[in-house]
Amino acid sequence: METVLSIQNLKKYYGATKAVEDISFTVDAGEVVVIIGPSGAGKSTVLRCINRMIEPTEGSILFEGHDMAKIKKEKDLKAMRRRIGMIFQSFNLVQRLSVFQNVLHGRLGYMNTASAVMGRYAEEDKQKALDILAMMGMESMIYKKAGELSGGQKQRVGIARALMQNPALLLCDEPIASLDPSSSKIIMNQIQDMAKKRGIACIVNLHQVDVALAYADRIIGIHQGRKVFDDVPEKLTKEMIETIYDAPIEELTVGLEEGVALHA
Amino acid sequence: MRKIHVIPQKQKRNTLIALLIVAILFTIATIQTEYQPLSFFMNMENFWEFLLVDLFPPQLADPPTIVEGIVQTISMAIAASLLSCVFSLILAFLGSRTTAPFQPLCKIIRFLASLQRNIPSMIWTFILIMAFGIGSVVGALALFITTCGFLIRSFIETIDEVGAESLEALQSVGASRLAIITQVIIPASLPGFLSWLLYSLEVNIRSSTLVGAVGGGGIGLIMMGYIKQFRYHSAMGVILLIAAVVIIVDLLTNYLRKKVLA
Numbered sequence: 257m258e259t260v261l262s263i264q265n266l267k268k269y270y271g272a273t274k275a276v277e278d279i280s281f282t283v284d285a286g287e288v289v290v291i292i293g294p295s296g297a298g299k300s301t302v303l304r305c306i307n308r309m310i311e312p313t314e315g316s317i318l319f320e321g322h323d324m325a326k327i328k329k330e331k332d333l334k335a336m337r338r339r340i341g342m343i344f345q346s347f348n349l350v351q352r353l354s355v356f357q358n359v360l361h362g363r364l365g366y367m368n369t370a371s372a373v374m375g376r377y378a379e380e381d382k383q384k385a386l387d388i389l390a391m392m393g394m395e396s397m398i399y400k401k402a403g404e405l406s407g408g409q410k411q412r413v414g415i416a417r418a419l420m421q422n423p424a425l426l427l428c429d430e431p432i433a434s435l436d437p438s439s440s441k442i443i444m445n446q447i448q449d450m451a452k453k454r455g456i457a458c459i460v461n462l463h464q465v466d467v468a469l470a471y472a473d474r475i476i477g478i479h480q481g482r483k484v485f486d487d488v489p490e491k492l493t494k495e496m497i498e499t500i501y502d503a504p505i506e507e508l509t510v511g512l513e514e515g516v517a518l519h520a
Numbered sequence: 521m522r523k524i525h526v527i528p529q530k531q532k533r534n535t536l537i538a539l540l541i542v543a544i545l546f547t548i549a550t551i552q553t554e555y556q557p558l559s560f561f562m563n564m565e566n567f568w569e570f571l572l573v574d575l576f577p578p579q580l581a582d583p584p585t586i587v588e589g590i591v592q593t594i595s596m597a598i599a600a601s602l603l604s605c606v607f608s609l610i611l612a613f614l615g616s617r618t619t620a621p622f623q624p625l626c627k628i629i630r631f632l633a634s635l636q637r638n639i640p641s642m643i644w645t646f647i648l649i650m651a652f653g654i655g656s657v658v659g660a661l662a663l664f665i666t667t668c669g670f671l672i673r674s675f676i677e678t679i680d681e682v683g684a685e686s687l688e689a690l691q692s693v694g695a696s697r698l699a700i701i702t703q704v705i706i707p708a709s710l711p712g713f714l715s716w717l718l719y720s721l722e723v724n725i726r727s728s729t730l731v732g733a734v735g736g737g738g739i740g741l742i743m744m745g746y747i748k749q750f751r752y753h754s755a756m757g758v759i760l761l762i763a764a765v766v767i768i769v770d771l772l773t774n775y776l777r778k779k780v781l782a
Contacts, residue, residue, distance in 0.1 A: 307692055309688060309691065309692060333694075334694040334695075334696070335694065336694075337691075337692055337693065337694035338693070338694040340692070341692075342689065342692040342693075344685070344688070344689065346685055348685040348686050348688055348689035349686065349689070350686045350703075350704050350707060350708050351686075351708070352707055352708050352710075352711070353707055353708075357703075361689070361690060361693060361695070361703060361704075362693055364690065364693055364694070364695035364696075364699050364700075364703060365693045365694025365695050366694075367699075369696055369698060369699065372695065372696060372698075372699035372702075372703070373696075373698050373699050373701075373702045373703075374702070375702065375703055414689075417689070417693070421693060421694075427692075
């Protein structure tokens with residue numbers, strides 16, 4: 257598979273605090289890479305350095321032939337960001353706007369300033385938004401306000417918005433952290449689907465080790481800003497989980513025994 | 521058995537000290553102003569006499585003039601509110617940290633707004649009368665200045681409240697700053713803007729009477745005229761009319777605000 261993203265020696269320091277310390281990895285097209293690690297380990301920082309929502313201190317982020325870390329002009333950065341979709345823990349929709357409008361927002365980066373400012377979307381973009389929403393089983397609520405949806409529906413709108421960008425890379429920051437188990441499953445299935453059917457490279461930050469084991473092609477473990485594990489799920493041992501989370505496995509499994517025990 | 525404190529000792533002591541300070545301040549202030557609540561109640565007869573004999577029954581001496589005054593006062597309030605809304609919107613987008621094209625401007629606009637806001641509209645009226653003379657233009661202008669100060673601040677807060685979250689989403693999509701403003705910030709903060717505009721209208725209806733009384737024209741000036749001529753019955757009529765207008769406007773704006781925020 258073709259490599260979509262290649263990160264070399266990524267570092268992010270906040271003064272003396274080392275949020276990310278020398279992380280390198282690559283992601284191929286259609287691959288689902290799950291990053292696990294305790295809260296504050298630097299998972300979100302790594303993700304946001306990739307599309308430069310956070311400025312990395314050092315390192316290179318090679319994406320589609322360009323080093324994201326070296327892009328200076330805002331215009332060039334925006335052009336690159338269009339190809340990187342992002343999905344958020346709190347969905348980050350505009351609550352007062354309709355589902356349809358929120359999904360169309362995914363096209364804003366591609367439009368000329370005048371059309372974008374006026375919100376004049378091309379008919380083919382609208383058709384594409386309808387198709388994506390239909391595929392997600394949300395065609396009946398396109399004119400509903402985003403604020404009125406359930407958590408799982410909101411996240412589906414979030415994914416639809418990201419798909420509108422025609423992304424080569426999808427960054428998912430704790431996509432199921434605020435969802436119930438059944439919605440979580442739908443969302444994770446959908447992310448996996450996007451990766452496999454459309455060949456999108458997906459990086460997913462997760463809290464839940466069992467979900468990571470179930471969906472990841474590869475798992476990256478981060479502990480205190482450093483990469484301590486990078487391999488297929490089958491290689492993730494009980495000892496490694498303890499190293500990543502810096503705690504004995506008994507304290508880590510709140511009702512997740514089956515999932516972890518399966519592989520440990 | 522050891523005593524268990526529901527409220528920490530330190531907090532108890534601080535509350536006590538605060539109460540003591542308030543009591544001392546009250547005593548000093550009362551002595552200083554020679555304000556004696558008891559003697560005020562003793563002299564109530566005068567008050568009641570004035571109220572019942574001099575003010576009642578209320579009269580509407582010159583309906584056409586009074587109606588004109590009221591229309592003038594309401595127009596003053598509406599004109600000041602709407603005009604300052606337009607100005608404040610522009611300045612708020614330049615003054616909010618999330619939308620400002622360059623940051624130093626934020627501080628300047630915030631300072632300007634606080635200056636406009638912290639000088640009361642009455643004072644602005646006095647200042648403007650010195651420049652332009654008595655009239656409803658001065659009243660509207662004074663209201664415009666204070667309303668701008670107030671609306672700029674409220675609008676900036678509304679914009680800042682839109683939430684870093686939806687902003688983050690649109691930035692990650694690669695949208696331009698202007699597109700983010702029109703597609704996210706304006707739709708998300710529109711109800712907030714309208715609600716503040718309605719509130720400023722409400723406040724301005726009230727203060728336009730006051731501003732009028734000190735020389736800004738309208739019904740306030742008419743009322744002041746009656747009082748100066750000792751025509752208390754007519755003054756009372758106007759006062760009741762003003763109260764009715766204020767209450768009606770309050771009810772109306774409350775109704776509209778509920779509709780807008782729903």
